[in-house]
Amino acid sequence: MGQITPDQSQAVMAVFMTNVDWESIDFEKLGLQDAIIRNPAEAGRQFELFLKNRARMTIGDPKYILTKPLDPAKFLGKDRTIWKGPVDGDGLSGEEDIDPRSLTLSEIEIQKFVFETCIQSGESSITGEEKLRRLKEKTDFIRFGGNVFLGLWEDYQANKENSVLEWIYRNFKITYIDFMGQVLRSPNGGRSVLFLCRDGDGEWDWDDDWLASAWDAGIPSAGCAS
Secondary structure, rough: OOOHHHHHHHHHHHHHHOOOOOHHHOOOOOOOOHHHHHHHHHHHHHHHHHHHOOOOOOOOOOOOEEEOOHHHHHOOOOOOOOOOOOOOOOOOEEEEEEHHHHHHOOOOEEEHHHHEOOOOEEEEEEEHHHHHHHHHHOEEEEEEEEEHHHHHHHHHHHHHHHHHHHHHHHOOOOOOOEEOOEEEEEEOOEEEEEEEEOOOOEEEEEEEEEEEEEEEEOOEEEEEEE
C-alpha cells in the first residue's frame, strides 16, 4: 500500500478538470455554493469517500463495502477501550476480545454477508454474552468488528438510500445489526458491542448495547464465512 504523492494527487485533479462536462453543471441550481464552498470539510470528506471507492459512485446496487479501522476512544469517547482479558476480569489487561480476522478485511462483497442470531429451538432470547460465546464456537464464521461497522456507517452517510445498509434492508428486511468482532469496555467496566439500527422513520443510527442484556431473534450479528 502506497500513500498518494503530491504529483499523483495533482494528476487526479487534472483528470477531473479536463474530463468533466462543466458546461452541464448548474452551479446555483445544484447548490454547490453551500455544499462545497461554504462547507469545505464535508465536501472534502465526500470526495475522499469517492476516491476510496475507486472513483466509483455507489448507486442502487452496491457490490461491496470498504472497511475502516475504528478507534473506540476517538469514536465513542476517551474512556472507551477494547475489552482485554477474560469475561470475568476487569477488561484492562490481557488479550483483546476481538476477531482478528475481521481486521484483515479491507473490503467485503455484500453477497458474502452472513447474519447469525444463535437463537436455538425453544428459546425466545439469550444474553449477549451467550450469543458471543456461541459465535466464537463457530470457527468458520468471521465476526465483523468495528472496522466493518465504521465502513457501513460512513457508506450510509455518503449514499443514504443507495447505501449498503439500505440494500440489506431491502433484500433481507434487517433493521438491526450488531458487531461481535470487537468487544468494548465502558468506564465502569461494562462489556458492550456496537450496533446499527434502522428507526421507524427509515433512518439508520448507531449505538452500543450491553452484552449482559437479552438479545432475541430480531437482533442478528454480521459476519462472513472464513
